[in-house]
Amino acid sequence: MTLSQSTINKIIHQQILVGDLSTDELSKFCQIANLAYRSGNPIINDQDYDFIYLAELKERDPNNSLLKTVEPEGQDFSEEKSLLPEAMLSTDKAYSWNEVSKWLGRLEKSANEINLAIQDIQIKATPKLDGFAGYDDGNHLYTRGDGKKGSDITRVFSRGLKVYNDSERGQGAGEIVVKKSYFDKYLADSFEYPRNFQASLIKEKELDDKAKQAIAKKAALFVPFSELPTWSGNISNLITQFDTIVQEVLQTVDFDVDGVVFETVNDVLKDHMGANRKFHRWQIAFKENKDKAQVKVLSVTPQVGRTGKITPVAELEPTLLSGARIVRATGHHYGLVKEQGLGAGSVIELTRSGLVIPKINQVLKSAPVDIPALCPSCGEILHWESDFLMCANHTDCPAQVIGKMEYFFKILANNDGFGIATIEKLYEKNIRKVSQIYALNVDDLSGMGFGEKTSTNLIAQLHRSHSEQVEDWRFLAAFGVSRMGLGNCENLLKNYPIDEIFSLSLEKISSIDGFAELTAELIIKGLKSIYDEFELLNNYQFNLETTALQKETVTLTHALFGKKVVFTGKMQGSRDEMKRHAKSIGINVLNSVSAKTDYLIIGEKVGKNKIQSANKFGVNILAEESYLSMIEE
Numbered sequence: 001m002t003l004s005q006s007t008i009n010k011i012i013h014q015q016i017l018v019g020d021l022s023t024d025e026l027s028k029f030c031q032i033a034n035l036a037y038r039s040g041n042p043i044i045n046d047q048d049y050d051f052i053y054l055a056e057l058k059e060r061d062p063n064n065s066l067l068k069t070v071e072p073e074g075q076d077f078s079e080e081k082s083l084l085p086e087a088m089l090s091t092d093k094a095y096s097w098n099e100v101s102k103w104l105g106r107l108e109k110s111a112n113e114i115n116l117a118i119q120d121i122q123i124k125a126t127p128k129l130d131g132f133a134g135y136d137d138g139n140h141l142y143t144r145g146d147g148k149k150g151s152d153i154t155r156v157f158s159r160g161l162k163v164y165n166d167s168e169r170g171q172g173a174g175e176i177v178v179k180k181s182y183f184d185k186y187l188a189d190s191f192e193y194p195r196n197f198q199a200s201l202i203k204e205k206e207l208d209d210k211a212k213q214a215i216a217k218k219a220a221l222f223v224p225f226s227e228l229p230t231w232s233g234n235i236s237n238l239i240t241q242f243d244t245i246v247q248e249v250l251q252t253v254d255f256d257v258d259g260v261v262f263e264t265v266n267d268v269l270k271d272h273m274g275a276n277r278k279f280h281r282w283q284i285a286f287k288e289n290k291d292k293a294q295v296k297v298l299s300v301t302p303q304v305g306r307t308g309k310i311t312p313v314a315e316l317e318p319t320l321l322s323g324a325r326i327v328r329a330t331g332h333h334y335g336l337v338k339e340q341g342l343g344a345g346s347v348i349e350l351t352r353s354g355l356v357i358p359k360i361n362q363v364l365k366s367a368p369v370d371i372p373a374l375c376p377s378c379g380e381i382l383h384w385e386s387d388f389l390m391c392a393n394h395t396d397c398p399a400q401v402i403g404k405m406e407y408f409f410k411i412l413a414n415n416d417g418f419g420i421a422t423i424e425k426l427y428e429k430n431i432r433k434v435s436q437i438y439a440l441n442v443d444d445l446s447g448m449g450f451g452e453k454t455s456t457n458l459i460a461q462l463h464r465s466h467s468e469q470v471e472d473w474r475f476l477a478a479f480g481v482s483r484m485g486l487g488n489c490e491n492l493l494k495n496y497p498i499d500e501i502f503s504l505s506l507e508k509i510s511s512i513d514g515f516a517e518l519t520a521e522l523i524i525k526g527l528k529s530i531y532d533e534f535e536l537l538n539n540y541q542f543n544l545e546t547t548a549l550q551k552e553t554v555t556l557t558h559a560l561f562g563k564k565v566v567f568t569g570k571m572q573g574s575r576d577e578m579k580r581h582a583k584s585i586g587i588n589v590l591n592s593v594s595a596k597t598d599y600l601i602i603g604e605k606v607g608k609n610k611i612q613s614a615n616k617f618g619v620n621i622l623a624e625e626s627y628l629s630m631i632e633e
């Protein structure tokens, strides 16, 4: 079967939704999209291809050849195909930690079968380049072809293409890529994606000036996988540092990277695990999870937030998204409902990044909408503030009053028990302010109908919340003033101590870096509105950790300024304290050692792995004392 160009366009523009396609049509569309991608002219983005189309095909037709064999190359080369020195397969993909962890399980199982100890399984992680795959045997460069046979494109080297890091030819598999910074600066105007440009480098026809220049400037390169910066460690290192490793590996190169490749380096284990027709079983690519789906909306209900903003909440036809069953999603504002037709029966595009709450991106198929006229919580007439539908009854709207109290304890984050259920119950008993909650005792709570044990626990938690140390900016942010989130509060308190902020002038606030005049106005207004409550709560003597004031003329001349360091082992003082101090004097503190680390600062009882990876990456190792003397200068 074939798809007409107009059908293809409609699918691309989501006028025909994936659910409307027959399995044949879906399969054909995936083939077309994949060929377009391979040839350097993608028609849809990667995420859509993986999550919407390929995922659906996997579900409907798990044996489809597109899922079982190495994808065709997309470009026709006139050269005869030659047998590759070794097979170049695709890489199996994982979109969640859960899937990576299943792969680790398979590694462990296979290791067991050959009596290899689990702690001896070595793993390495490298950035997954989004380029054009090739194999360089030293004399010839081949395309990946069908994974076994590829076309000879040695002409690319004859045209002057260099190997990454100025290293040798003949290092096997790799990718032809273009530096991201170069692409953004010189090529982004002419090419939509780096892929479009990369494909132009290998074409048979003569190179244009842009391609010649990129090659001459070593911006276009062949990168053998063996030359890529690498994280390495064992399975337990990977488990404990997964997020850090991913974030760091993704940033190690100036190329388009669309994931992290994990593989074991134990040859015996690799041999034992082998490959299927499409993937090596000892390797997996983790792609950052931006799962996407087209979902039908069953109904939309308004929800009132602590600031009076009315949020549309869509009840959805249950959908599996990055491993979780999603039945509900929150629209950003009612402007979206009104303009895009987010009503019962509409179809939306839903995305979810990692474990973050799913988000409605856009409405694909609209339906009649229902815009509430009155606040569902207090009955006040709602009004619009640009795209937002608002309830202006800030002092008496139950949802807002409850939301503010709940927010305080949530942001303080040093107590348990004051979740929405407790707060709602307190509200029923006429509690309206956090300061009233702190005035309660066990008898009061019992009298309100809380059990004896619960009452005792709640009072203990209240006590804990003001006796345990908490950063002063966190305490301030807990009041929920508009524009005074955690970051802004910290910034403000870096410039003025907390007991001075209520008397700050507009000029003083707006002269702080990062505060525009409008923000400063809102902050002054907001501070005024919480002043009484702030004073009342202050009577409970919260154990506040004072933010260090930024000195106006900071002279940071020590040798480690701006350096990337990792602390490990038992330090003479507290390690957290050392980290905090290091940050405050302009040192970049990281959690794990990578090629980018400048110094590993060691205390006592340091794990062997950290030292090994430091040696591997050529990272300088400093004892705690040397570190201290270096920052004193």
Ligand SMILES: [Zn+2]
Residues within 6 Å of the ligand: 304, 375, 376, 377, 378, 379, 380, 391, 392, 393, 397, 398
């Ligand atoms: Zn209301």
